[in-house]
Amino acid sequence: MKTSEVISELMRRFPNEPEYHQAVEEVLTSIEDVYNKHPEFERVNLIERLCIPDRIFTFRVSWVDDSGKVRNNMAYRVQHNNAIGPYKGGIRFHSSVNLSILKFLAFEQTFKNSLTTLAMGGAKGGSDFSPRGKSNMEVMRFCQAYIAELWRHIGADTDVPAGDIGVGAREVGYMYGYYKKMAREFTGTFTGKGLTFGGSLIRPEATGYGNCYFLLNMLATKGIDIKGKRVAISGSGNVATYTAKKLLQLGAKVVSMSDSDGSLIAPDGFTQEQFDHIFELKTYMRGRLYEVVDTYPDLKYYERKRPWKLVQCDIAMPSATQNEIDGSDADALLANGCFAVSEGANMPSTKEAVHKFLAAKILYAPGKAANAGGVATSGLEMAQNSQKLSWSAEEVDKKLSDIMANIHAQCVRYGNEGDGYVNYVKGANIAGFMKVAEAMMAQGVL
Ligand code: NDP
Numbered sequence: 001m002k003t004s005e006v007i008s009e010l011m012r013r014f015p016n017e018p019e020y021h022q023a024v025e026e027v028l029t030s031i032e033d034v035y036n037k038h039p040e041f042e043r044v045n046l047i048e049r050l051c052i053p054d055r056i057f058t059f060r061v062s063w064v065d066d067s068g069k070v071r072n073n074m075a076y077r078v079q080h081n082n083a084i085g086p087y088k089g090g091i092r093f094h095s096s097v098n099l100s101i102l103k104f105l106a107f108e109q110t111f112k113n114s115l116t117t118l119a120m121g122g123a124k125g126g127s128d129f130s131p132r133g134k135s136n137m138e139v140m141r142f143c144q145a146y147i148a149e150l151w152r153h154i155g156a157d158t159d160v161p162a163g164d165i166g167v168g169a170r171e172v173g174y175m176y177g178y179y180k181k182m183a184r185e186f187t188g189t190f191t192g193k194g195l196t197f198g199g200s201l202i203r204p205e206a207t208g209y210g211n212c213y214f215l216l217n218m219l220a221t222k223g224i225d226i227k228g229k230r231v232a233i234s235g236s237g238n239v240a241t242y243t244a245k246k247l248l249q250l251g252a253k254v255v256s257m258s259d260s261d262g263s264l265i266a267p268d269g270f271t272q273e274q275f276d277h278i279f280e281l282k283t284y285m286r287g288r289l290y291e292v293v294d295t296y297p298d299l300k301y302y303e304r305k306r307p308w309k310l311v312q313c314d315i316a317m318p319s320a321t322q323n324e325i326d327g328s329d330a331d332a333l334l335a336n337g338c339f340a341v342s343e344g345a346n347m348p349s350t351k352e353a354v355h356k357f358l359a360a361k362i363l364y365a366p367g368k369a370a371n372a373g374g375v376a377t378s379g380l381e382m383a384q385n386s387q388k389l390s391w392s393a394e395e396v397d398k399k400l401s402d403i404m405a406n407i408h409a410q411c412v413r414y415g416n417e418g419d420g421y422v423n424y425v426k427g428a429n430i431a432g433f434m435k436v437a438e439a440m441m442a443q444g445v446l
């Protein structure tokens, strides 16, 4: 296998899918040497079967808005690979959603889920529907219309969706409710459910907390204490807010948060009171970050700007969306002394930015390792649903922390470059790949 040849062929067959090509290229570059040591992989063209999704559902979702107008959105579910467990991955509702983005996310999910040590294959779904500015009833009607089409293709042992951008507890509740009605069963077909109907404690916190636990493992390799460190976060959704919450508990300073309208900067770090205000506004009131300066005029808000060039930080935890750190952002972070990047979002750094972080030999954790705590805790939710039991918050949190330590250990094992530097990109990709590859080899050509 030559990465460049596989990529050119995928580009020829699936043109205009830049995010998908970007994600595949990164993984293949990491695993090329290992793959080529296994001629049995090449004999069954394993690499193409691993890069091309098992199947994709594409459909129109028509729904009626509050004014009586009929609206149409495009919707998808990409079932990428189920070699090690049922298809598993979130659903994204955002105006930017297209097949390239969902294919990259489903591809990444396959390796991420493999790293969690739990039995989950990779999938992703979504729509170009945006819940922003919609009423609860509009969101409900959309979710029901989406599931009216999708329900036949998902199931507790088939494909288990969850949240992602634009899909939180409200949307999962509406989708699960409609699924339950259509399928006439009450099973764990979604994760991220409400606590009263099968959800797991700590699932809302899990991606952000898990990223902090991963960061602590990375810092420990260098004997660095998190206390007092300045951390820039992007985003102010599920992942970003729980990352900030845990960082404050750990004694770090959170110097930024953002949304798609701009960035909120706290040069000395948000106080607990300021953070609690932001958490309340974003989690329960669907508010916007620019409103925060009305209450706290000392904080600075920069319209349409990402945080990376606005404030000095020791650590960056991008937690909004893909390709939100480009080459010049990476230069600015490195020039200002940033020594660790731990990705809460999926593929938030461009290819150029990743190269810069690796060349500078900073601690750099790719999303598929650092943000795997979310889906890992989804796996724990599935286990609890199967047992028809629920575990305590302490128990789930302890399992999450152990899983993150295990993922870190896998990255170190496969990513140690010999000179003491751990290339977490290589480590995560090889470790994630080997498990899926072995399972695919054992199951024959499918
Ligand atoms: P949310 O919808 O809760 O929050 C997303 C945040 O990112 C919001 O602040 C949003 O701002 C901002 N954002 C979204 N798109 C853009 C954009 N194009 N440009 C700038 N800002 C943007 O989503 P999550 O917190 O769940 O997801 C954030 C990231 O984490 C995604 O990459 C997701 O794939 C990843 N992830 C999520 C997991 C989970 O369990 N939820 C698990 C692992 C990874 P605004 O409100 O203005 O739209």
Ligand code: 2IT
Pocket (backbone or CB within 6 Å): 088, 089, 090, 091, 109, 112, 160, 161, 162, 163, 164, 191, 346, 371, 372, 374, 375, 376, 378
């Ligand atoms: O990107 C991700 O890992 C998620 N959005 C969570 C997926 C899940 O099934 O919990």
